[in-house]
Amino acid sequence: MTATAFFSYCLAGMSIGSIYALIAIGYTMVYGILRLINFAHGDIFMMAAYFMIFAMVDHNIPWYFSMVIMIVSTVLLGVVIEKLAYKPLRSAPRMSIMISAIGVSYLLQNLATYLFSALPKQYPSIPILNKTIYLGDVSTSLVTFITPIITVLFVVLLMLLIKYTKIGMAMRAVSKDFEAAQLMGIKINSVISFTFIIGCFLAALGSMLYFTPRPSVFPLAGSLPGLKCFIAAVFGGIGSIPGAVVGGFIIGFSETFIKAAGYSEFSDVFTFVLLIVVLMFKPTGLFGENLAEKV
Numbered sequence: 001m002t003a004t005a006f007f008s009y010c011l012a013g014m015s016i017g018s019i020y021a022l023i024a025i026g027y028t029m030v031y032g033i034l035r036l037i038n039f040a041h042g043d044i045f046m047m048a049a050y051f052m053i054f055a056m057v058d059h060n061i062p063w064y065f066s067m068v069i070m071i072v073s074t075v076l077l078g079v080v081i082e083k084l085a086y087k088p089l090r091s092a093p094r095m096s097i098m099i100s101a102i103g104v105s106y107l108l109q110n111l112a113t114y115l116f117s118a119l120p121k122q123y124p125s126i127p128i129l130n131k132t133i134y135l136g137d138v139s140t141s142l143v144t145f146i147t148p149i150i151t152v153l154f155v156v157l158l159m160l161l162i163k164y165t166k167i168g169m170a171m172r173a174v175s176k177d178f179e180a181a182q183l184m185g186i187k188i189n190s191v192i193s194f195t196f197i198i199g200c201f202l203a204a205l206g207s208m209l210y211f212t213p214r215p216s217v218f219p220l221a222g223s224l225p226g227l228k229c230f231i232a233a234v235f236g237g238i239g240s241i242p243g244a245v246v247g248g249f250i251i252g253f254s255e256t257f258i259k260a261a262g263y264s265e266f267s268d269v270f271t272f273v274l275l276i277v278v279l280m281f282k283p284t285g286l287f288g289e290n291l292a293e294k295v
Contacts, residue, residue: 004137009260010253011135015144015209017252018151022206023229024236024244025158026199032175032239033195035094039101040081042226043108044200048074048207049123049217050116056124063126071204078200079193087189112219120216129212143212150209154202155245162241167194175239224268228255231275237285246286250274 023045030038051073055066085104089097129143162168170191173181182188210225211217232251236243251271258267278285 005260007135008138008140009256011138011140011144013253013256014249015147015252016256017249018148019206019210019248020225020229020232020252021151021245021248022154022202022209023225024232024248025155025241026203027230027233028236028238028241028244029195029199031233033171033178033192034086034090034097036086036097037101037230038199039098039226039230040085040104040108041199041203042222042224042229043105043112044074044078044081044222045203045207045210045226046217046219046222047077047108047112048204049211049221050112050121051204052208052211053116053121053124053217057122063124063128066124067208070208071201074204074207075197075200078196078203082193082196087192109219109223116219118219120218123211123214123217126208126212129209141213143209147209150205151245154205155241158198159241167191171195228268228271231271235275235278235285237287240285240287243285243287 023041026041027038030036030041048070051070052066055061055069056063061069081104085100086097089100126143129141129146131142132139133142133145135145162171167190170181170186171194173184173186174188174191178188181191211221228251229248232247233244234247235250236245236247238244251274254270254274255267258264258270
């Protein structure tokens with residue numbers, strides 16, 4: 001492998017790893033607050049792509065307005081799902097809310113099939129993101145180059161928000177002890193809604209970055225990426241934002257270099273094998289903490 005090819009694969013690995021990290025943050029934040037695995041998160045990511053198609057292709061809205069419409073629609077979808085599917089079950093057994101999350105996932109897939117058909121749809125071309133740039137001897141699209149930068153920027157902003165703002169302090173309190181935070185006067189519903197807003201915003205952003213260099217979108221397009229992002233969150237230590245980011249990058253690099261070696265059919269298998277190996281030796285993930293059970 002030449003140095004140019006290696007650098008090109010590194011860029012590709014960083015790009016896809018960054019997208020996995022963005023979406024994995026949504027999984028890990030919801031789990032940190034509610035102890036809920038939001039299995040519908042990958043399908044929210046898929047619906048964001050359809051919102052972009054609906055605005056930009058079906059209604060010829062310029063890409064910058066379409067992006068705003070897509071982000072707002074995705075965030076509203078996430079908040080509605082939380083209010084209708086998760087909030088009524090908040091005091092129910094954990095298995096009930098997990099089944100509800102799986103049901104929402106299938107609902108979104110079938111809703112997408114009903115509204116947009118099962119046939120793949122062309123994702124709109126965003127000229128500024130598809131622009132070709134040159135880094136020495138390596139040519140790449142602008143979206144591949146800026147995706148890691150955008151991810152790092154938003155992760156830093158998110159960490160600052162959680163550490164230094166009032167809502168961030170409330171989120172940390174709720175994640176430590178849900179009942180005690182409620183007794184101390186923290187508005188639990190507002191904190192949970194804000195968590196879903198952040199997670200869905202990052203999923204919408206990740207959707208645009210993920211589908212821009214890819215040819216099409218279909219109702220099951222969020223299933224495998226969503227599963228990989230969940231694995232990234234578990235791999236890094238679910239509940240840990242830095243862990244989700246590291247997990248996303250590791251999976252992105254592994255997947256890219258396995259494909260570069262000519263073993264594309266094993267790239268997804270390796271992701272699951274890597275997860276099993278890590279959990280065998282560190283069940284809480286790389287950055288996870290052992291949680292004491294309440295009695």
